[in-house]
Ligand SMILES: CC1=C(CCC(=O)O)c2cc3nc(cc4[nH]c(cc5[nH]c(cc1n2)c(C)c5CCC(=O)O)c(CCC(=O)O)c4C)C(CCC(=O)O)=C3C
């Protein structure tokens with residue numbers, strides 16, 4: 380297969396206060412997220428002047444990818460398109476068509492399987508192609524990378540750094556807490572071809588980072604950033620409840636590592652650096668938050684390696700044991716049932 384471009388696929392985020400509500404409406408399109416929840420989330424964005432850091436993080440990542448491609452003679456022009464905010468993927472795809480692109484490789488900013496993290500990016504590609512119409516470039520999405528050394532390594536380094544911020548005299552009562560975006564339980568059950576893939580991959584990443592960063596400490600995998608109507612079950616426990624439980628059983632310090640994410644976007648800086656940190660302070664827990672890969676050189680070279688893997692120029696690097704594939708089965712990770720907005 381000959382590929383003629385690279386496109387970064389991401390979530391998108393508002394870049395000014397007036398963007399916030401239209402962005403949020405795009406995110407929840409028909410998914411029954413209550414208005415009160417949207418208003419609450421809008422508040423989180425307003426704490427940062429209505430600007431999510433995620434778009435700038437994508438610009439920085441794309442610049443790093445350009446430099447990496449140039450240094451390794453990967454001769455692909457690069458593009459960037461989002462699911463929920465400008466630059467929207469459909470607009471990017473139209474530009475790619477105008478530039479003569481026919482078949483691009485796409486890298487999505489999520490390491491895991493599941494509807495929101497993987498399948499929805501395939502749907503974004505299909506919708507953008509339908510929008511562009513005849514001569515719309517094709518996009519082959521690059522594989523999930525939860526156990527790649529270019530993802531596990533930067534998370535490991537970050538946990539080590541965060542651990543060094545805590546009091547070594549209390550190491551015996553220190554704990555690692557890995558977090559990822561909560562999703563509806565049904566979505567978790569139907570993730571991947573045989574179900575449970577999102578959780579299984581997160582468990583594997585947590586195990587790998589734990590073993591490499593601090594094998595002597597106990598660790599947990601918990602969830603953050605729940606949304607949706609309260610009567611719909613999502614993955615639990617929430618990190619804040621979990622911190623309460625840890626404090627109650629004598630834990631004195633925590634390192635919180637958001638292995639569910641690739642950059643320190645709003646869900647990380649609000650839900651962890653504000654909410655969870657406040658919870659920890661109230662409980663008297665020492666708290667250190669590990670950073671996400673961002674533009675870590677090993678993460679950037681992983682993206683280049685994924686491209687070279689697809690063009691047959693190198694083989695896969697995997698630290699875990701779960702199966703990894705290039706093309707997802709058509710029927711895996713169904714979208715959640717649509718609910719009327721309440
Ligand atoms: C698995 C997963 C990831 C990780 C994989 C990936 O990265 O793709 C992720 C990432 C992100 N989620 C983000 C923001 C939001 N997610 C929401 C809502 C939801 N997320 C869900 C899941 C996930 N989300 C789900 C099942 C919903 C319910 C509604 C729906 O089914 O769509 C809402 C709606 C309001 C609310 O929170 O209730 C917002 C604003 C941002 C941007 C942050 C920024 O702006 O910096 C990022 C990177």
Ligand SMILES: [Fe+2]
Nearest residue numbers: 495560604646
């Ligand atoms: Fe989300």
